[in-house]
Amino acid sequence: MSNVDKMREEAKKLVSECRFVVGYERGTFNHLDRALIAKTPEDVDKFVFGPTSIPNLTLYAVTDFRRPLKRGESPDARPIGIVCKGCDAKTIVELVREHIHARDQVKIIGMPCKGTIDPKKFAMLYGEDNDVKQITWGPDGFLVDGQAPKGDLLAGKCLHCKVRNPSVTDVDGMEQVDQPEAAGFEGIESFEAMDPEDRWRFFEGQFSKCIRCYACRNACPLCYCHQCSIDIQKPFNWTQKFTELPDNTFYHTMRALHLAGRCVDCGECERVCPMDIPLRLLNGKMAKVAYENFNIESGEDPDRPSLLGGCDPNDKECFIW
Amino acid sequence: MKVMDKTQLDKLFGAGYEVIAPVNTLGVVEYIKVTVPAQIEFDFYNSKKPAKSAFFPATEKMFDIKMQDRKAVSMDESLPEMKDTILFGIRPCDAGSLTYMDQLFNWEGFEDPYWNARREAVTVFTLGCSKVCPNSFCTSVGGGPKSKTNADVFVYEVGDKLVFEAITDKGSAALDKMGLEEATGAELEAAQNWEPAEPEVVDLDETPTKLDDRWPDEHWVDVSLRCLNCGICTFLCPTCHCFDIIDYKHRDKCARCRVWDTCQFDDYTVHASGHQPRETKQSRVRNRILHKFNYIPHNFDMFGCVGCGRCTSLCPVNIDLIETIQEVEK
Amino acid sequence: MSDDFEPKIVAFLCNWCSYAGADLAGTSRFQYPPNIRVIRVMCSGRVNPMFVSRALVEGADGVLISGCHPGECHYEKGNIIAKRRFELMHELLDFMGLDPGRFQVSWVSASEGVKFQDVVTRFVDQVKELGPADKINRGDEL
Numbered sequence: 001m002s003n004v005d006k007m008r009e010e011a012k013k014l015v016s017e018c019r020f021v022v023g024y025e026r027g028t029f030n031h032l033d034r035a036l037i038a039k040t041p042e043d044v045d046k047f048v049f050g051p052t053s054i055p056n057l058t059l060y061a062v063t064d065f066r067r068p069l070k071r072g073e074s075p076d077a078r079p080i081g082i083v084c085k086g087c088d089a090k091t092i093v094e095l096v097r098e099h100i101h102a103r104d105q106v107k108i109i110g111m112p113c114k115g116t117i118d119p120k121k122f123a124m125l126y127g128e129d130n131d132v133k134q135i136t137w138g139p140d141g142f143l144v145d146g147q148a149p150k151g152d153l154l155a156g157k158c159l160h161c162k163v164r165n166p167s168v169t170d171v172d173g174m175e176q177v178d179q180p181e182a183a184g185f186e187g188i189e190s191f192e193a194m195d196p197e198d199r200w201r202f203f204e205g206q207f208s209k210c211i212r213c214y215a216c217r218n219a220c221p222l223c224y225c226h227q228c229s230i231d232i233q234k235p236f237n238w239t240q241k242f243t244e245l246p247d248n249t250f251y252h253t254m255r256a257l258h259l260a261g262r263c264v265d266c267g268e269c270e271r272v273c274p275m276d277i278p279l280r281l282l283n284g285k286m287a288k289v290a291y292e293n294f295n296i297e298s299g300e301d302p303d304r305p306s307l308l309g310g311c312d313p314n315d316k317e318c319f320i321w
Numbered sequence: 322m323k324v325m326d327k328t329q330l331d332k333l334f335g336a337g338y339e340v341i342a343p344v345n346t347l348g349v350v351e352y353i354k355v356t357v358p359a360q361i362e363f364d365f366y367n368s369k370k371p372a373k374s375a376f377f378p379a380t381e382k383m384f385d386i387k388m389q390d391r392k393a394v395s396m397d398e399s400l401p402e403m404k405d406t407i408l409f410g411i412r413p414c415d416a417g418s419l420t421y422m423d424q425l426f427n428w429e430g431f432e433d434p435y436w437n438a439r440r441e442a443v444t445v446f447t448l449g450c451s452k453v454c455p456n457s458f459c460t461s462v463g464g465g466p467k468s469k470t471n472a473d474v475f476v477y478e479v480g481d482k483l484v485f486e487a488i489t490d491k492g493s494a495a496l497d498k499m500g501l502e503e504a505t506g507a508e509l510e511a512a513q514n515w516e517p518a519e520p521e522v523v524d525l526d527e528t529p530t531k532l533d534d535r536w537p538d539e540h541w542v543d544v545s546l547r548c549l550n551c552g553i554c555t556f557l558c559p560t561c562h563c564f565d566i567i568d569y570k571h572r573d574k575c576a577r578c579r580v581w582d583t584c585q586f587d588d589y590t591v592h593a594s595g596h597q598p599r600e601t602k603q604s605r606v607r608n609r610i611l612h613k614f615n616y617i618p619h620n621f622d623m624f625g626c627v628g629c630g631r632c633t634s635l636c637p638v639n640i641d642l643i644e645t646i647q648e649v650e651k
Numbered sequence: 652m653s654d655d656f657e658p659k660i661v662a663f664l665c666n667w668c669s670y671a672g673a674d675l676a677g678t679s680r681f682q683y684p685p686n687i688r689v690i691r692v693m694c695s696g697r698v699n700p701m702f703v704s705r706a707l708v709e710g711a712d713g714v715l716i717s718g719c720h721p722g723e724c725h726y727e728k729g730n731i732i733a734k735r736r737f738e739l740m741h742e743l744l745d746f747m748g749l750d751p752g753r754f755q756v757s758w759v760s761a762s763e764g765v766k767f768q769d770v771v772t773r774f775v776d777q778v779k780e781l782g783p784a785d786k787i788n789r790g791d792e793l
Contacts, residue, residue, distance in 0.1 A: 027639040028633075028639060028641045028644060029455065029456055029633060029634065029639060029641065030455070030634075032639055034547060034638055034639035035546075035547045035638060037546045037547070055637075055638065059549075060546075063549075128366060128454075128455050128634075129366070129452070129453065129454075129455045191746075192746065195748075196745075196748040196750075197748060198748070199746065199747060199748030200747060200748030200749060200786060201748075202748075203747045203748065204786075205346070205347050206347065208346075209346065209347060209349050211370070211379065211552070211556050211557070211581075212552070213551045213552035213553045213556050213557075213583075214551050214552060214586070215549060215551035215552070215553050215637055217551075218549040218550055218551045219549050219551070219637055219638075227587075229701070231586075231587065231588050233588065238701055238705060239704075239705065239708065240567065240569055240580075241565060241567060241580040241582075242379075242380045242569075242578070242580055243379040243380055243580065243581070244380060244789075245787060246708040246787040246788065246789045247708070249704075249708075249747075249749075249787045250701075250704045250705070250708055250787070253700075253704050253743060253744075253747070254700075254701055254704065256743055257700050257736070257739060257740060257743065260739050271637065272549070272551070272553075272637030274369060274553045274557060274635045274637075275348075275349050275369070276347070276348045276349065282743070282746075282747075285742065285743065285746045286739065286742075286743065289738070289739055289742045290739075293738060293742075294735065307735065308735060308736060308739075310732075311728050311731040311732040311734070311735060312731070313721055313722065313728075313731055315731070315734055315735060315738070316738070317734065317738075318738060318741070319738075319741050319751070319755070319756070320734070320737070320756045320757060320758065321755065321756070321757035321758075321770055321773070571709070571710070571789060572710065
């Protein structure tokens with residue numbers, strides 16, 4: 001039985017005992033699979049999985065879309081089922097570590113994954129309006145309508161992936177895939193090697209494009225705060241709603257810091273950005289500092305200490321007088 | 322009709338106009354002021370940021386407030402100082418959106434001086450679409466790749482040449498100042514017989530009346546489950562016009578500004594008391610779609626959507642506008 | 652850079668050590684440059700990295716944060732918690748090319764009037780070297 005059939009079978013079992021099961025269904029545009037919040041076995045029949053199953057569905061474990069409860073009504077305590085790739089399963093580890101969910105409240109259907117495509121690279125190579133029917137995994141790399149692709153399609157995050165086979169899952173017996181060696185922080189290092197003025201010019205251009213739609217924040221499963229500090233208007237606001245460089249820089253700095261040591265590099269912020277701002281660069285830098293200075297790596301151990309919630313007297317002091 | 326080579330774009334600048342044109346800044350095509358012809362981008366389906374930003378910028382100062390001893394002593398309207406401007410290369414759908422925006426910003430006697438100041442100074446050069454944008458349905462809502470609505474000048478792209486057709490007096494005045502050659506022969510013929518490919522027609526004629534009784538939540542829950550409540554669909558919509566007004570003080574200067582706001586955000590409808598009447602996703606998605614396909618058709622007798630397809634193409638979770646409407650109509 | 656540039660520096664000083672240290676520097680008549688505007692906070696752990704960004708956006712040329720020496724915090728570990736944040740903030744500013752030299756943390760105890768004088772003098776020199784902050788300063792556009 002193939003992994004996809006197995007996924008559907010397990011999802012059908014879960015759908016009766018869960019509030020809902022989130023999986024991927026075929027989208028309407030540009031080969032991006034989209035989330036399907038399945039409540040019946042018929043919905044589950046639409047589930048698909050492949051290199052275009054890009055969104056991180058664990059978002060729907062933190063987005064609360066129940067209607068407001070009536071007086072005296074108790075909340076639905078049933079668990080949630082989620083179809084997870086390896087990187088998404090890391091998010092669950094982080095959510096469990098931060099006590100957002102108890103582990104048994106989330107049923108993970110862990111799907112081994114050979115890497116997803118980057119929709120932006122795909123649109124660049126094949127055009128925004130293409131007639132490609134299907135993208136699948138072949139023996140080595142992707143197959144676009146059964147042919148070898150015109151160029152590199154692999155998403156940037158997948159180069160760094162260490163968990164093609166999810167590290168946590170509630171479903172056994174999936175056919176495992178090979179794990180190639182993951183890239184380290186080379187990309188960040190080569191950016192660091194640039195001249196500071198050039199680095200600022202780069203970020204200046206990128207941040208100036210930002211329209212503050214907050215898609216990066218809303219798509220991030222770890223940005224689950226009920227009220228984001230950026231939204232606070234009373235008693236005073238941290239920054240203005242102006243879409244200008246100072247405010248945009250403030251926002252992106254703030255978001256990178258709040259995700260430091262937590263970001264699991266699922267790449268959603270960068271994917272959803274309509275203005276193509278390379279946000280993984282900032283989060284990658286924070287991950288690098290967390291790993292090198294504080295020996296903290298996110299998404300692996302639900303019992304590890306928190307980076308910004310904890311402290312250690314022996315931390316390095318690099319710039320303090 | 323006049324004709325010009327694409328290499329002669331500097332004539333646009335020679336006529337004493339400022340030029341706003343599509344520019345590709347780091348992968349994002351948007352309409353900004355250009356000074357050199359080489360900046361102008363031709364190879365795009367539609368700009369990512371709609372052309373409304375030329376008339377209704379994301380951040381705009383409305384009033385200058387003078388402060389003395391920490392008290393405001395005077396408040397002066399700060400109207401944009403506009404020179405005559407050519408808005409070059411906007412797509413017919415974006416130009417079509419100006420019909421609604423003009424009426425909205427001059428609704429029932431309330432005239433918006435900021436919008437009007439920019440609108441009057443601008444001569445619109447619409448560039449016909451030679452390619453069909455993904456997800457667009459402009460022909461179904463009254464537009465089309467060669468729609469001349471609101472255009473002062475319509476521009477045909479004929480190979481390496483641009484053919485200009487003056488639609489209004491304002492447009493022909495601009496063309497006269499640019500000193501272009503009269504179009505003849507093959508170019509003229511190509512422009513006159515230009516038949517661009519059109520997107521598929523979606524039947525939306527009955528939609529405004531069908532949506533009349535679709536207010537209850539149950540119609541909207543399933544279609545909005547995926548929604549992130551980000552502002553992409555609304556910020557990048559050519560007919561979305563909501564703004565928030567904020568006062569900003571910096572040292573001894575103070576200003577009242579307006580910035581784009583969107584009904585998809587949580588803080589959009591919050592009352593001063595803290596009560597949030599629109600607290601669920603479905604109510605926000607409902608507001609966006611009913612506004613465009615039900616309220617505006619009833620109030621202004623036109624669609625509130627120009628069919629550019631940006632909201633569908635750029636939606637990170639693939640909420641397809643047409644699919645949603647069809648789902649709700651059922 | 653012109654010599655008459657006088658930077659505006661926001662200094663967040665912890666109530667228990669650095670503020671008292673600054674007081675001591677004052678009562679002992681140790682001269683230090685008058686460029687700092689002191690904001691007293693109860694602990695350096697109270698300082699959110701967003702304070703730093705906000706100060707830089709609103710027109711500060713530099714931000715100085717000063718607290719008790721690690722291990723001497725009035726609240727036991729407030730400054731150790733703060734240290735990590737500032738380390739990350741510093742790295743991030745550096746990464747974005749945003750003059751990390753405009754952001755400085757120091758540990759000054761209540762008895763170290765001389766060190767306070769030294770820290771402020773050094774920091775003011777450092778910021779003078781960098782010149783007026785213009786990268787994310789909102790300036791007088793409005």
